[in-house]
Amino acid sequence: MDESSPFKPTATDLDRALVIRNLRKEYRAGQPVLKDVSLTVEARGMTAIIGPSGTGKSTLIRCINRLVDPTSGEIIFRGQDLAQLGGRELRMARRRMGMVFQEYNLVERLSVIENVLCGRLGYVPAWRAWLRRFPAQDIDRAFHLLDEVGLGQLTTQRADQLSGGQRQRVGIARALMQEPDLLLADEPTSSLDPKTSVEIMELIARRAGERDIPVIVNIHNVDLARRFADRIVGMSRGEIVFDGPPRALEDARLLQIYGGEGWLE
Amino acid sequence: MTNLSASPPPPSFGPRVAFPPNWSTRITVIALAFYVAYACSILDIGRERLVAGFAHGARFVSRMFPPNLAPDKLEPLYDGMLESLQIAIIATAVGVLISLPLGLAAARNLSPLPLAWAARALIALFRTFHPVIIAILFVKAVGFGALAGVLALIVASLGFLSKLVAEAVEEMSMQQVEAVRATGAPFLSLVIMAVLPQVMARFIGFSAYQLDSNLRNSALVGLVGGGGIGATLFTAFQRFDYDFVLTIVLAIIAVVMVGEIVSGWMRRLFQ
Numbered sequence: 001m002d003e004s005s006p007f008k009p010t011a012t013d014l015d016r017a018l019v020i021r022n023l024r025k026e027y028r029a030g031q032p033v034l035k036d037v038s039l040t041v042e043a044r045g046m047t048a049i050i051g052p053s054g055t056g057k058s059t060l061i062r063c064i065n066r067l068v069d070p071t072s073g074e075i076i077f078r079g080q081d082l083a084q085l086g087g088r089e090l091r092m093a094r095r096r097m098g099m100v101f102q103e104y105n106l107v108e109r110l111s112v113i114e115n116v117l118c119g120r121l122g123y124v125p126a127w128r129a130w131l132r133r134f135p136a137q138d139i140d141r142a143f144h145l146l147d148e149v150g151l152g153q154l155t156t157q158r159a160d161q162l163s164g165g166q167r168q169r170v171g172i173a174r175a176l177m178q179e180p181d182l183l184l185a186d187e188p189t190s191s192l193d194p195k196t197s198v199e200i201m202e203l204i205a206r207r208a209g210e211r212d213i214p215v216i217v218n219i220h221n222v223d224l225a226r227r228f229a230d231r232i233v234g235m236s237r238g239e240i241v242f243d244g245p246p247r248a249l250e251d252a253r254l255l256q257i258y259g260g261e262g263w264l265e
Numbered sequence: 266m267t268n269l270s271a272s273p274p275p276p277s278f279g280p281r282v283a284f285p286p287n288w289s290t291r292i293t294v295i296a297l298a299f300y301v302a303y304a305c306s307i308l309d310i311g312r313e314r315l316v317a318g319f320a321h322g323a324r325f326v327s328r329m330f331p332p333n334l335a336p337d338k339l340e341p342l343y344d345g346m347l348e349s350l351q352i353a354i355i356a357t358a359v360g361v362l363i364s365l366p367l368g369l370a371a372a373r374n375l376s377p378l379p380l381a382w383a384a385r386a387l388i389a390l391f392r393t394f395h396p397v398i399i400a401i402l403f404v405k406a407v408g409f410g411a412l413a414g415v416l417a418l419i420v421a422s423l424g425f426l427s428k429l430v431a432e433a434v435e436e437m438s439m440q441q442v443e444a445v446r447a448t449g450a451p452f453l454s455l456v457i458m459a460v461l462p463q464v465m466a467r468f469i470g471f472s473a474y475q476l477d478s479n480l481r482n483s484a485l486v487g488l489v490g491g492g493g494i495g496a497t498l499f500t501a502f503q504r505f506d507y508d509f510v511l512t513i514v515l516a517i518i519a520v521v522m523v524g525e526i527v528s529g530w531m532r533r534l535f536q
Contacts (some may be wrong), residue, residue, distance in 0.1 A: 095449025105441055107441045
């Protein structure tokens with residue numbers, strides 16, 4: 001752990017923080033992708049996880065909302081060990097966590113606003129979803145969120161007609177629609193061009209910041225991480241090898257995280 | 266950069282062959298040809314039988330003309346055809362309603378494995394026998410008439426539709442499902458908002474095809490006692506009313522063609 005980190009959690013912060021202890025994941029027995037990772041993320045600001053492909057960043061973030069089941073370890077969030085939850089309890093925990101995906105993962109044949117309203121499925125009974133009889137305040141909020149992400153004109157378009165940047169905006173609106181206590185973003189810009197990437201990161205930072213939602217984002221792009229994150233966690237081969245503010249991330253540290261040399265020049 | 270043309274040829278022994286002979290295919294084709302010849306000799310399929318058969322066939326066809334259009338014949342034709350249509354539509358509707366949950370249960374990427382295998386076993390059982398054989402069983406069980414035909418075609422529809430639903434669900438994008446699952450959606454909402462949108466267009470296509478297929482098969486199940494136009498056809502055959510047989514056959518062809526047009530139109534509408 002980096003000594004210069006200003007992120008020493010205080011006692012009050014700790015109840016709202018996400019505490020990961022000795023998290024281990026083996027897709028194949030004996031070959032851990034995450035090697036007993038421990039990490040505490042406070043309930044504010046943006047934490048960026050950087051590191052080479054295949055190093056376990058995605059697995060880590062997916063263990064938090066249990067799209068991946070950890071092999072062992074604890075993930076404490078709001079007084080519950082997420083790793084132990086199942087069934088209804090897991091769904092209740094999931095609806096408090098929004099997720100933005102690399103490939104956007106919109107339901108292609110649903111309209112933009114239907115995709116955003118998917119963020120309410122944890123709260124709305126199935127028959128309402130089926131008949132599209134969502135509560136009026138949810139529909140109002142969906143329109144409002146779409147205005148916020150700049151898609152107010154495209155609400156009834158089918159998702160498969162949108163560009164990559166537009167899709168990711170819908171993905172962000174869907175995640176915010178959950179009114180989450182935590183926003184997870186798994187490589188949200190990796191499928192986008194450089195300019196759109198910056199816009200998307202700005203959007204995530206601003207909209208989550210306004211609402212005081214802590215963000216954990218996996219990101220390949222070190223410059224974007226430096227620019228938007230308050231804290232950077234570097235991972236390499238399933239372990240955390242750097243943890244500190246962006247300014248502490250020197251080239252020597254990057255070499256430690258990514259290995260090799262020539263690419264830095 | 267290395268000069269590509271300067272790279273040495275790979276070491277080889279003798280001339281290189283672009284298309285090496287595929288011996289396993291050759292042997293299979295030759296063996297198949299021998300077996301077909303052998304089977305024909307065993308089953309007494311030969312030139313004399315064919316010639317004699319064609320002569321019988323010609324006499325039979327000549328007795329069919331002209332088709333019988335007498336009003337006392339048209340009435341049972343109309344009644345039988347209507348019953349067949351009703352059998353096909355009821356069987357398709359019930360089959361569609363049951364096949365959706367059964368197909369979802371059989372999809373290995375959504376339902377727990379024991380349930381998926383149980384559903385798959387049930388579907389395989391439905392698909393084991395031709396609708397005619399199932400119709401014979403139902404005629405024995407519930408007696409002659411339309412009910413037996415309806416039940417037989419429901420089983421046939423379930424076998425076809427559930428299997429295709431299961432396959433469509435297994436081929437769908439799990440990314441979309443994952444995203445909806447991550448919102449904390451309960452299973453039913455997940456199906457409604459993430460699974461059905463992905464498979465519904467194909468499911469409607471399958472259902473339209475099944476309606477078309479049930480129309481054809483409803484004539485068939487009638488032949489073994491399942492009601493409908495098949496029963497009318499069977500009676501006409503037994504009475505050697507070959508001119509009426511032709512009328513019925515033409516009517517079936519007309520209805521099946523209309524059914525095919527309607528089902529194609531339905532599939533395009535929901536693409």
